[in-house]
């Protein structure tokens with residue numbers, strides 16, 4: 001069966017160029033980057049080169065990049081590294097759990113935490129942040145692009161507001177890196193998280209940008225790696241992969257719109273998929289970016305299909321070879337509807353009826369056509385099978 005992958009926000013394939021760049025570091029160039037002999041020097045040079053590449057993607061200095069084990073660690077490092085009991089943290093109700101659960105843990109440890117709401121389109125408003133800021137606000141953390149809806153937040157304006165109140169600004173840019181042009185100076189970020197496996201590098205790789213002069217308390221204790229900010233022998237092959245992916249991302253972001261492998265062509269594919277599904281399926285719509293379009297990253301479409309359980313639809317589509325994801329999370333054995341969609345004001349039923357299609361740079365027009373053949377009948381079939389809503393048996 002043909003397998004079509006439209007779950008790139010969960011993880012992306014590792015591009016062949018990235019695999020090729022990493023390969024020697026698992027074999028003949030296996031050195032420890034801290035060793036002073038030649039093998040170690042080669043490994044160190046490769047890590048330094050990757051650091052330059054990631055810094056170029058983000059518009060910062062190489063010394064401002066800390067390599068981590070992924071997005072979750074980068075987010076945790078930013079929050080736990082800065083905040084102490086009595087400090088105030090402002091974040092949002094639509095963050096990924098890597099920030100949300102870290103903020104909840106910080107609240108347990110005596111940090112005051114405010115969770116900002118969002119509009120029905122999934123946007124965090126600057127006015128809401130301004131109203132929440134206090135003299136004790138140490139950090140504001142707002143994601144750049146939402147992992148479920150793809151909605152892009154007004155980061156520059158939010159960062160300006162945070163700075164005006166004397167707070168630092170962190171953004172979880174894990175779903176934005178490689179999809180949007182990022183420049184930490186232009187954006188005004190003090191800290192910014194990225195993750196390799198959302199940008200065609202391997203799982204278990206990531207980085208945190210830490211602006212010079214921002215002091216973070218280390219979460220781990222050990223050697224002096226990463227300028228003492230993150231001890232532990234570097235994952236040289238993974239770091240090399242992240243660096244190569246950053247170079248490829250820069251080239252891709254600059255690609256001509258006519259190029260079939262460019263942000264413009266990916267947006268066109270996503271829009272074709274979205275329009276095709278909405279034209280063929282009644283009772284369906286876009287979450288975040290629908291009637292009142294808001295800016296979204298190129299690859300993401302979050303759609304609701306009324307009277308369908310998203311989980312059942314994910315399985316039905318998978319059986320037909322199409323991989324997508326629902327927004328629900330399994331919490332203590334029960335599936336909870338997406339906190340993001342609920343924060344946008346969707347009813348529980350609609351949140352449970354929502355699916356995320358996230359295309360990758362490798363998605364083709366043929367695959368979109370095939371998905372358009374698969375989705376409408378699958379939705380129709382599940383609706384047929386669903387117990388009909390019965391009118392009350394008797395009324396008083």
Ligand SMILES: Cc1ncc(COP(=O)(O)O)c(C=O)c1O
Nearest residue numbers: 070071072096098147174175195
């Ligand atoms: C917005 C966002 N933040 C953080 C993470 C966590 O990143 P990682 O899987 O690299 O730990 C993810 C992963 O889905 C994400 O989408």
